[in-house]
Amino acid sequence: MIGEWFEKLSLYLRFAPVQHALIVGVLIALCAALLGVTLVLKRFSYIGDGLSHVAFGAMSIAAVLNLTHQMWLILPITILSAILLLRTGQNAKIKGDAAIAMISVGALAFGYLLMNIYNTSSNLTGDVCSTLFGSTSILTLRDSDVWLCVILSIIVVIIFILFYNKIFAVTFDEDFAKATGTRANAYNLLIAVVIAVIIVMAMNFVGSLLISALVIFPALSAMRLFRSFKSVTIFSAVLSVICALVGMLISILAGTPVGSTIVAVDAAAFVICFLTGAVKGGIRA
């Protein structure tokens, strides 16, 4: 049984598309987890959720317009929405949650409507399903997508490392940061833009409904076990990458949809971390 799996796996791993999928998956998982910690702590996770729906709407517009390079439409729209959502979230007078719910559900409905009216493909339900829940197979990535994803992830990781200390300062105590002269609003904006980029990257892969899970689960798992920002960030990144790899391998072997498999593995990891944390009372780190 094991030998059979191993044979199948090594056969698959020789394929370039499989290698590409693994690389892309690992990079997306890494980026999502890095920013996930801040997102959860800043209570920005709702922005992540809203944005993924906006990205879905943008994608259906791109599909209807029959664009070859859909990214060039989806990316700016999502980034713009990220900035708008951040603004409304900060403005206490407008109910931030309600505005975001409106935008995100609106975008979802609008996207589905557009696809329904204009889509020429015979397999509409399949198309919608794969945009929402990710492709059933991870081998459909195009070379240009892979490259774009690799470049964007490297940029995201570099930005995160360079701005790590600032992100911590702004996340822990925005008022203090502002009072002492850190440009908190600029960094909030940077965080929102980076989140938008990650969501667009991840959408092709796990689908727009499952992105939030990729962002939130590793951070929550790490927070069960660790007590300092640095250790939480590092652990969630490592955990996320491992879960993504395991999820993708299972998906290849068992033929399950890749997005939901990864999320299922993430959820299982969370349960393990939660139980370990409850037993140990947290590792002091």
Next chain:
Amino acid sequence: MALLTVQNLSLGYDNRTIVADLNFVVNQGDYLCIVGENGSGKSTLMKTLLHLQAPVGGTILTGDGLKKNEIGYLPQQTMVQKDFPASVREIVLSGCQARRGLRPFYSREDKELVEENLKRLHIEDLAKRCYRELSGGQQQRVLLARALCATRKVLLLDEPVSGLDPKVTAEMYEMITQLNREGITIIMITHDIAAAAAYASHILHIGSTVFYGTKKEYLASDLGKFFLKITEGGDAQ
């Protein structure tokens, strides 16, 4: 020119004025105590001075080339999420952030400054602990250490001794006075009028009546006499 010149300042939320027409000046090396009852607008004044909040009216002028990243601030309360993972050292180090500008990492001097301030507040053995798991007084000291890392010029303290035990309170006042002697300007909110009378150079009293002047003038005024008497009466019981 003075470090801070406040002219006809009115404070409040959503255009609802809490305090109107404040006028005072803070010079380099001053030790200004802000006193007044609960809810009189002391914290609001401090937030307005820090530009965390827009004034309802009036102006705040900064002088002497005071830059924003030369200010240290100890908030009255810090809203930290319940399970925020952050070690004491990470938090104190974040006090050095603003001075870094766009440079990404902390320097050796920053780290030494952190160790120095941890020692100064007797929390060096807490350095690796999680902030959320500390007692209120320990948390207060961590935030003060962070404020000390942020400034070499001006320190704004919103009730720095609340929650501290008497020994640490006395040490804290001693330390603030020491910092003031070293040339750091202090603006401190306190309910401890006796301490204000002992250490401050100037006093700003806000509430139904507003007073600003030197400590001597305050102690000679009816307002000052009245409040000092209540607190002394309270102590005598």
